[in-house]
Each structure stands twice: as C-alpha cells, then as structure tokens.
Amino acid sequence: xxxxxxxxxxxxxxxxxxxxxxxxxxxxxxxxxxxxxxxxxxxxxxxxxxxxxxxxxxxxxxxxxxxxxxxxxxxxxxxxxxxxxxxxxxxxxxxxxxxxxxxxxxxxxxxxxxxxxxxxxxxxxxxxxxxxxxxxxxxxxxxxxxxxxxxxxxxxxxxxxxxxxxxxxxxxxxxxxxxxxxxxxxxxxxxxxxxxxxxxxxxxxxxxxxxxxxxxxxxxxxxxxxxxxxxxxxxxxxxxxxxxxxxxxxxxxxxxxxxxxxxxxxxxxxxxxxxxxxxxxxxxxxxxxxxxxxxxxxxxxxxx
Amino acid sequence: xxxxxxxxxxxxxxxxxxxxxxxxxxxxxxxxxxxxxxxxxxxxxxxxxxxxxxxxxxxxxxxxxxxxxxxxxxxxxxxxxxxxxxxxxxxxxxxxxxxxxxxxxxxxxxxxxxxxxxxxxxxxxxxxxxxxxxxxxxxxxxxxxxxxxxxxxxxxxxxxxxxxxxxxxxxxxxxxxxxxxxxxxxxxxxxxxxxxxxxxxxxxxxxxxxxxxxxxxxxxxxxxxxxxxxxxxxxxxxxxxxxxxxxxxxxxxxxxxxxxxxxxxxxxxxxxxxxxxxxxxxxxxxxxxxxxxxxxxxxxxxxxxxxxxxxxxxxxxxxxxxxxxxxxxxxxxxxxxxxxxxxxxxxxxxxxxxxxxxxxxxxxxxxxxxxxxxxxxxxxxxxxxxxxxxxxxxxxxxxxxxxxxxxxxxxxxxxxxxxxxxxxxxxxxxxxxxxxxxxxxxxxxxxxxx
Numbered sequence: 001x002x003x004x005x006x007x008x009x010x011x012x013x014x015x016x017x018x019x020x021x022x023x024x025x026x027x028x029x030x031x032x033x034x035x036x037x038x039x040x041x042x043x044x045x046x047x048x049x050x051x052x053x054x055x056x057x058x059x060x061x062x063x064x065x066x067x068x069x070x071x072x073x074x075x076x077x078x079x080x081x082x083x084x085x086x087x088x089x090x091x092x093x094x095x096x097x098x099x100x101x102x103x104x105x106x107x108x109x110x111x112x113x114x115x116x117x118x119x120x121x122x123x124x125x126x127x128x129x130x131x132x133x134x135x136x137x138x139x140x141x142x143x144x145x146x147x148x149x150x151x152x153x154x155x156x157x158x159x160x161x162x163x164x165x166x167x168x169x170x171x172x173x174x175x176x177x178x179x180x181x182x183x184x185x186x187x188x189x190x191x192x193x194x195x196x197x198x199x200x201x202x203x204x205x206x207x208x209x210x211x212x213x214x215x216x217x218x219x220x221x222x223x224x225x226x227x228x229x230x231x232x233x234x235x236x237x238x239x240x241x242x243x244x245x246x247x248x249x250x251x252x253x254x255x256x257x258x259x260x261x262x263x264x265x266x267x268x269x270x271x272x273x274x275x276x277x278x279x280x281x282x283x284x285x286x287x288x289x290x291x292x293x294x295x296x297x298x299x300x301x302x303x304x
Numbered sequence: 305x306x307x308x309x310x311x312x313x314x315x316x317x318x319x320x321x322x323x324x325x326x327x328x329x330x331x332x333x334x335x336x337x338x339x340x341x342x343x344x345x346x347x348x349x350x351x352x353x354x355x356x357x358x359x360x361x362x363x364x365x366x367x368x369x370x371x372x373x374x375x376x377x378x379x380x381x382x383x384x385x386x387x388x389x390x391x392x393x394x395x396x397x398x399x400x401x402x403x404x405x406x407x408x409x410x411x412x413x414x415x416x417x418x419x420x421x422x423x424x425x426x427x428x429x430x431x432x433x434x435x436x437x438x439x440x441x442x443x444x445x446x447x448x449x450x451x452x453x454x455x456x457x458x459x460x461x462x463x464x465x466x467x468x469x470x471x472x473x474x475x476x477x478x479x480x481x482x483x484x485x486x487x488x489x490x491x492x493x494x495x496x497x498x499x500x501x502x503x504x505x506x507x508x509x510x511x512x513x514x515x516x517x518x519x520x521x522x523x524x525x526x527x528x529x530x531x532x533x534x535x536x537x538x539x540x541x542x543x544x545x546x547x548x549x550x551x552x553x554x555x556x557x558x559x560x561x562x563x564x565x566x567x568x569x570x571x572x573x574x575x576x577x578x579x580x581x582x583x584x585x586x587x588x589x590x591x592x593x594x595x596x597x598x599x600x601x602x603x604x605x606x607x608x609x610x611x612x613x614x615x616x617x618x619x620x621x622x623x624x625x626x627x628x629x630x631x632x633x634x635x636x637x638x639x640x641x642x643x644x645x646x647x648x649x650x651x652x653x654x655x656x657x658x659x660x661x662x663x664x665x666x667x668x669x670x671x672x673x674x675x676x677x678x679x680x681x682x683x684x685x686x687x688x689x690x691x692x693x694x695x696x697x698x699x700x701x702x703x704x705x706x707x708x709x710x711x712x713x714x715x716x717x718x719x720x721x722x723x724x725x726x727x728x729x730x731x732x733x734x735x736x737x738x739x740x741x742x743x744x745x746x747x748x749x750x751x752x753x754x
Contacts, residue, residue, distance in 0.1 A: 053719075056411030056645055058431035070751060141576045164578035166734065250398070253520075253578045254731035254744075269405045271720040272427055 041285065047278035054272045067279035076255055077280065080263040083170045087238035087259070090174035096230060098182050100223075103189030104215065121183035128180070132247030135176045139163055163249055166256040173245050173257065180244070185230055192226030193219060228299040235295060236288045260284050354388045355654045357415035360407075362400050362638075364393030367606045369675035373662075376670075380661055387654040397523070408433065413643040415655045421458030421469065421639045422714025424722060428641070429464050435642040436466035440656050450665050455636040455680035458714055469641040470663050471680035475600040476634030476702055477527055483617045485512060485595040493617065497535075497563070497624040503596075504572040513594040515567075516574035518585030519733050522726035525564060528598060529729055530633045530712050532560045536624035539631050539707040546715045552725070552749070553742030561729070561738035563624070568733055577733050600637065604695045605675035618694055620701050634702065635710040636680050678702065724748045 048067055050060035071077050102120050106113045123131060138145045139162035147159040163169045196218065204214050242261035245251065251262035258266070260280055268277035359377070363370035370393075377389050392414060394400040407413045408428065419425045428434050437459075441448035455471040481493060489510050494500040504514035517524050533541055537556060544550035550557065567573050574580065574594060589597045590612045598621060607613045623629040640663065642655045661667065665683040672685055676692040678699065702708075709715070713722035728736075728744040736744075 053427040053431060054405060054409040055428060055431035055433050056409060056413075058433070074751065075747075141579055161576055161579060164576070164734065252522075252727075252730065253734055254727050254736070256734070268409070269402055270723050272405065273720070274409065 044278045044281045044285075047275055048282045050275050052274040054268060054274045060275075063275060067275045068283070070276055071279045071283060076258065076263060077260070079255070080258045080260045083257060083259050084238050084241065086167075086170050087174055087177065087241050088235060090171070090178055091234040091238055092231075094175070095178040095182060095185060095234070096227075098178060099185035099230070100189045102182060102186040103193055104219065106186065107190050107193045120186055123180045124183045126180075128243040129247050131176065131180050132244055135172075136163065136248055139172060163257075164253050169249055169257045170245075173248050176248070177241070177244055185233075188229055188233075189223060189226045192223040196222045224299065228295065231295045231299075232292050235291045239284055239288050239291070354386055355650050356388045356390060357651055357654050357658060358390045358392055359658065360392045360394070360400070360404060360414035360417040362393065362395050362397065362418060364395040367675070368608070369605055369671055369677065372671050372674050376662070376667060380658065385657075387657055389658060397521070408643075408645070411646055413645045413647075415647060415651055416640055416642055416658055418472070418638050419469070419641055420637060420711070420714070422710065423716045423719045424714065425468065425641060426461060426717075426719050428643075429461050429468050433643060433645045434468050435644045435652055435655070436468060437470060437642070437656075437659075438466040441467060444660070447660055447663075450681050450683075451663075452680055452682065458636055458710060459639060469639040470659050471636040471639050472663055473602070473638040474635060474678050474680040475602055475637045476632055476678065476698060476705070476708065477531055477598055477600050477621055478632075478698055478701065479596060479598050479619045479621050480589075480603065481596045481617050481619070482589070482592060482594075482615055484615050485592065486617070489595075493619045494622045495619070496626070497622050500622045501572075504567070504570070507595050508571060513574050513588075514572045515596055516580060516585055516588040516594040517577045517597075518580045518582040519573075519577040519730060520579060520581040522723075522730050524582060524585070525729040525732065526711065526722070526726040527600075527633065528564060529560060529725070530709070531598065531621040532563050532624065533557070533712060534631050534633055534709060535621060535628050536560060536563075538625075538628045539709040542709045542712050542715050545712060546717060548749075551742075552745040553739070558738045558742050561732060561741045564729065565732045565738055573733070578730070601634075601678050601695065601698050602637075604692065604698065605677045608675065608690075608692060608694075613694065616694065618697055630705050631707045631709075632701070632705050633710065634705070634708040637710070718749065718752070720748070721745075 049062060049064060051063045052058065052060040106117045141147055141159065141161045146162060150156065150158050160168060162172045200218050201214055204218060240261050241259045245257060245259050246262055249257040251258035251266060264277050264280040267273045267280065363373045374391065377391055381388055394403060404417060451471055455474060456467055459467050459469045489506060491503050491506060494503045507514045519525055541550055545552065585597065588594050607616065620632060640659045642652060642659065644652055663681060665681060668679050668681045668683040669686050673688045676695045711722060713725055725745055728741045731741055731744065
C-alpha cells in the first residue's frame with residue numbers, strides 16, 4: 001500500500017517536472033513570439049484607432065474608425081494597391097514560369113547543373129541595397145547601360161527615363177524583383193521536383209511521352225504543393241513589398257511608385273501620421289491573411 | 305537537475321535580454337523630484353564619470369565648415385570638462401530626417417540635434433519633447449544678445465511660450481551663374497523673370513543648358529517655388545498661405561506652378577531632372593555643363609578656393625513683380641534643438657553647455673576663417689579671415705532686402721505641408737499640370753494629418 005502511494009507520488013512529481021521542462025524549453029520561443037509578433041500587431045491595431053504624431057510619450061487621441069475611413073477613401077492608397085497588383089502579376093506571369101523553368105533545368109541530367117544552381121542563386125545572396133543601386137545605375141537615362149545599349153543598337157526611340165516615368169518605374173522594379181528572387185523560388189520548385197519518383201518518368205518514357213508531356217502530366221501536377229507555397233509567398237510578399245522599391249525609387253517621383261508598405265512608412269515618418277500608417281498596416285495584415293486562406297482553399301478544392 | 309538549472313538559466317537570460325530593451329522615461333519624467341534624485345546622484349558623480357551626449361547633425365561631408373565642426377567637437381571632447389560628445393552625422397537630408405523621426409517615435413532621441421525650425425519641429429514642441437531654451441537665454445543674457453533677434457522667428461510658436469532652440473546658420477537664396485559662359489554668349493545677368501527667360505532661350509539656342517536641376521531631391525523645386533512666390537506675391541503671401549486666406553489652388557498660386565511648368569516644358573531645367581540629385585546638379589555646374597543655378601549662400605563656402613569660385617558670379621533671384629524685387633528667401637536655416645525625451649537633468653545641462661560652445665562668438669569667428677557664410681551670430685572677424693568677395697556681394701543683397709522668409713511651409717500650422725508641397729511640385733517635372741499640383745496639395749490639407 002505504502003509502495004503504491006510512493007509510486008503514485010513519484011509519477012505525479014515526474015509529470016509536473018516534465019511539464020516544467022516543456023514550459024521552460026518553450027518559454028524562450030513564446031517570449032520571442034509574443035514580444036516580436038503578437039505585441040507589435042496588437043499595438044498596431046491599438047494605434048490604428050488613435051491619432052499620434054510619432055513622439056514617444058505624447059498623448060494618443062482616440063479617433064475610432066477615422067483612420068480606416070481616410071485610408072480606404074484615399075487615392076494614394078489605391079494607387080499603391082494597384083502597384084502591388086503589378087507586383088503580383090509580375091510574380092505569377094514572369095517569376096513563377098521562370099523559377100519553375102530554372103528548377104527543371106537544375107534538376108535535369110544536363111551537365112553543369114551545379115554551376116547553374118550557384119549562378120541562378122547568386123542574386124538572392126546579394127544585399128537588396130546593392131542590387132537596387134546596381135539597377136539604378138543600369139537604368140540611369142543619361143549614362144546607364146540600358147539606354148547606352150539601346151542607343152548603340154540604333155534604338156534611340158526606345159530609350160526611356162526608366163525610374164521616373166509613372167507605371168514604367170513600377171514595372172522596372174517588378175522585373176528587378178523577379179531577377180533577384182528567381183533563384184530563391186527556383187529552390188522551392190526544385191525541392192518539389194526532386195521528390196517526384198524517377199519511376200514515374202521512366203514509365204512515361206516507356207509509354208513514349210515527350211519531354212514536354214512529362215512536364216505537363218507529371219512534373220506540374222506533382223509540384224502542386226510547391227505552387228501553393230509559391231502562391232502564398234508571392235501574394236503576401238507583393239503586398240508588403242518595401243525594400244527594393246524603397247532603395248530604387250523611394251516610392252517616387254511624386255508617389256507614383258508607392259506600394260502600400262512604402263506608403264505606410266511615408267505616412268509615419270514623413271507625414272507623422274502614425275495612426276493612419278497603422279491603419280494601412282492592419283488593412284495589409286487582413287488582406288494578407290484573407291488572400292493566404294483563399295489560396296489554401298483554392299488549392300484544396302483542386303485536390304478534391 | 306543539472307538540465308533544469310541550465311534550462312532555467314537560459315530562460316532567465318532570454319527574458320533579461322528582452323527587458324534590457326525596455327522603455328525609456330517619458331518626457332514628463334525629466335525634472336520630477338523622484339527621478340531627479342537619482343539623476344542628481346548621477347550629476348553628483350559627474351566628477352568621476354563623463355556625461356556622454358549624442359549630437360545628430362548633417363555635417364558629415366568634406367566641405368570646410370562641416371570639417372571645422374567635427375574638428376571643434378573633437379576639441380570640445382579633449383577639453384576634459386566632464387562632457388563627451390558622440391557625433392552622429394548623416395549628410396543626406398532625407399536619411400537624416402528618417403533617422404531623427406524614428407528616434408522620436410521610439411523615444412531614443414539624440415540629446416542635441418539639427419533641424420530647420422518652424423513647422424518642421426512644431427510636433428516636438430507640442431509633445432513637450434524639447435527643452436525650452438528661453439530660461440537658459442535669460443540666465444545668460446550675453447549669449448542671447450550674441451544672436452541677431454530676427455533669427456529667433458522660426459524658433460517661436462503661438463500658444464507655446466518660449467524659444468525652442470538656438471540658431472546656428474543662416475542663408476539667402478541667390479542666382480549663381482558661370483561668368484565665362486555668359487561672356488561667350490554675350491549675355492547680361494537677368495534681373496527680372498522676363499530677362500531670365502530670354503537668357504535661357506539664348507543659351508538653349510547656343511546648345512548650352514541654362515540649368516541642370518537635381519529634382520530627385522524634392523527641395524530643389526521647393527526652393528524655386530519659394531522664390532517665385534516671394535518675387536511675385538511678396539512675403540506677405542507666406543502668412544496668407546499659412547492661414548489659408550490664399551489657397552494653394554487659387555489662380556495667383558496656380559500661376560506660380562505654371563512658371564515652373566513652363567521652365568520644364570521649354571527644356572530650361574536640364575535633362576533627366578528626376579534622376580539628377582543635388583550633388584550631381586552641383587558637379588554639372590562646376591564642370592561648366594550648365595550656365596546657372598539657384599542655391600543658398602552656403603554654396604559660396606562649398607566652392608570657396610576652387611576654380612569654379614572664380615568663374616561664378618552671383619545675383620539676386622530674378623523678380624517677377626518689380627514691387628517685390630527687394631524681398632527674398634532667407635533667414636535662419638540650421639538650428640540646434642535639445643531633446644528632453646528620457647534625458648536626465650545632467651544630460652540636459654551638458655547639452656546646453658555644448659550648444660553654447662558651438663554657437664559661441666569664438667566658434668563663429670574661427671569658423672569664418674575657414675568657411676565664410678552668413679551667420680545668425682554677431683562676431684568680430686579675425687585678421688585671418690580670408691577675402692570672400694562673392695559672400696560680401698551676397699551680404700550686400702541682404703542689406704538691401706526689405707523682407708525675407710524661409711521656406712514658406714515653415715510658417716504653416718500643419719507640419720506635413722512642407723513635404724506635401726515639395727512632392728506635389730515634383731509632379732510638375734513629370735508633366736502634371738499646375739491644376740493637378742494645386743489639387744494634390746489642397747486634397748492633402750482637407751485630409752489633414754489624421
């Protein structure tokens with residue numbers, strides 16, 4: 001009897017100890033998660049209902065939904081959203097086929113795939129500012145390589161002020177973005193492609209499938225998970241596009257290349273409207289979550 | 305047991321590292337009796353330990369007066385007076401302001417910083433984040449008396465009694481032209497807007513760029529517009545624009561945008577102006593690739609001692625209505641402000657000491673030996689002061705001016721107006737119409753800050 005009681009106490013202690021260990025090991029991650037994600041998000045939501053000039057300790061006046069009304073009725077916000085849509089179009093029309101094509105190339109049996117992998121991944125390893133600066137110089141209308149090459153080819157009529165012409169400037173940044181991230185997305189697709197069993201390709205070969213048919217009927221359908229990951233990353237990444245556009249155009253000239261994220265920054269640090277800036281942040285967060293869920297549902301439906 | 309101890313230690317260190325990023329004290333904390341006791345102890349300990357203050361400025365380039373500033377800060381640190389200054393110099397205006405504004409948002413501000421007064425710092429004054437310098441001026445009348453009284457205008461705010469900073473530099477905007485090019489083309493210096501247009505056309509016909517504006521930096525058209533408004537509507541228009549009795553989309557103001565638009569359309573402003581920055585603008589002029597430029601009087605100190613100084617002539621910015629010929633853009637530009645956001649009394653005292661040092665007549669007289677500019681401080685030039693005929697000429701213009709105004713939007717009650725107007729003016733270089741420019745500004749005013 002006494003032995004059983006002792007065993008029960010021992011087991012109870014062990015359980016409590018295990019729980020302590022679990023909580024202890026989880027604590028650093030939880031502290032970081034709450035400190036760096038949950039708290040800032042809650043603070044942004046709180047701030048979006050207030051008016052604040054961006055001076056620490058200064059009073060924050062409650063303004064209700066006023067900031068949201070201003071954001072959603074502002075022409076500049078919808079212009080910025082349109083620029084984000086350009087990023088998404090570029091992502092799905094240019095980046096996705098490009099990255100998938102590169103993935104096919106590096107997972108093929110061609111010679112030199114190791115060199116290709118390094119070469120295609122190189123832009124990802126460069127810092128965004130360095131890439132942006134390099135392209136700003138290439139696209140400079142007076143002495144940049146782009147216009148110089150066009151002039152040398154006798155195509156003077158095609159020379160443009162690439163980064164200061166509205167809409168064209170956004171597309172220039174979109175293309176630089178695709179150039180930079182093609183290697184990163186190539187890895188996502190390559191990871192999916194290498195998981196496809198060789199037996200499927202061998203069977204297709206026996207059935208007399210051409211290379212294109214193997215891609216069409218084996219590689220693409222079995223890379224669905226990779227396409228799903230790409231889509232979610234692309235949509236959310238395009239909504240929060242900031243670094244490249246900031247380093248190349250700062251959202252200018254006259255706000256023409258503004259994305260929601262640069263608009264958010266400018267509202268906060270140029271116009272000192274931190275409440276409005278937070279409202280933009282919350283709208284972006286909601287859009288990002290809704291679009292991600294939509295993407296998941298879209299791919300799920302197709303599975304059924 | 306050992307594992308548990310290690311896990312607990314890890315957890316503890318993680319939490320501690322997070323709490324180390326804790327909040328600084330709020331502005332009202334400074335000077336409170338409870339806090340000042342500990343701060344008093346700190347001050348009392350200052351014999352043992354130096355007080356370190358951070359000073360933010362844009363003086364990081366190699367122009368003579370900025371190099372002189374850094375040298376004098378080093379001398380200040382070498383004085384062993386219990387105060388150590390850590391400089392944070394960021395030359396590019398937008399980068400500097402981004403960092404400064406971020407620091408105000410997170411409460412980790414520099415102790416002392418350079419700003420340009422007026423509406424640009426109004427939010428900080430309203431939020432009680434700055435030290436009111438009036439008390440320090442009152443306790444040191446000699447220091448206060450060393451400044452020209454007119455330079456305090458952009459440091460005073462209706463509803464907030466006091467003087468919120470110390471003037472450091474002053475300026476006026478003038479026209480600079482390449483004497484060789486003018487001589488070769490047989491041109492005379494433009495006095496009126498009509499003269500300017502004639503000169504521009506003749507230069508263009510001769511294959512010479514009249515201007516090469518660096519409008520990538522939005523303040524370039526900002527300054528051009530200031531001068532156009534002042535020279536066509538007078539400095540009284542500044543107050544009218546601020547109180548909205550003169551609208552930014554009124555016919556009178558639309559005409560001012562139209563003048564800029566015409567200069568762009570006729571190709572007088574240069575090539576690729578939206579891809580050209582201020583530094584490229586200056587180097588293009590220095591290389592003799594354009595004939596004219598407008599700029600503040602600081603430009604004289606930048607080119608002093610170089611070849612381009614001898615080739616450059618200067619004139620007042622051309623008038624549009626002769627009635628306003630003797631009015632111009634100018635006044636105090638760079639000003640020192642002291643933050644009290646989370647700063648101890650000892651730090652504030654040290655900051656005041658530094659500002660007094662850097663705005664002293666001795667500093668100014670010495671600075672004048674290496675870089676002559678227009679100062680907001682009265683001083684006696686030393687024997688070592690070099691001859692600077694161009695600056696003397698500009699000082700002559702200033703003596704003749706009957707009225708001056710700094711950036712128009714510095715007087716605006718809404719602090720976002722300076723950036724709003726400058727961005728809208730940049731649209732003119734993209735082909736926006738004056739009406740679009742006016743509408744953009746008026747829409748933003750209607751929208752308000754929040």
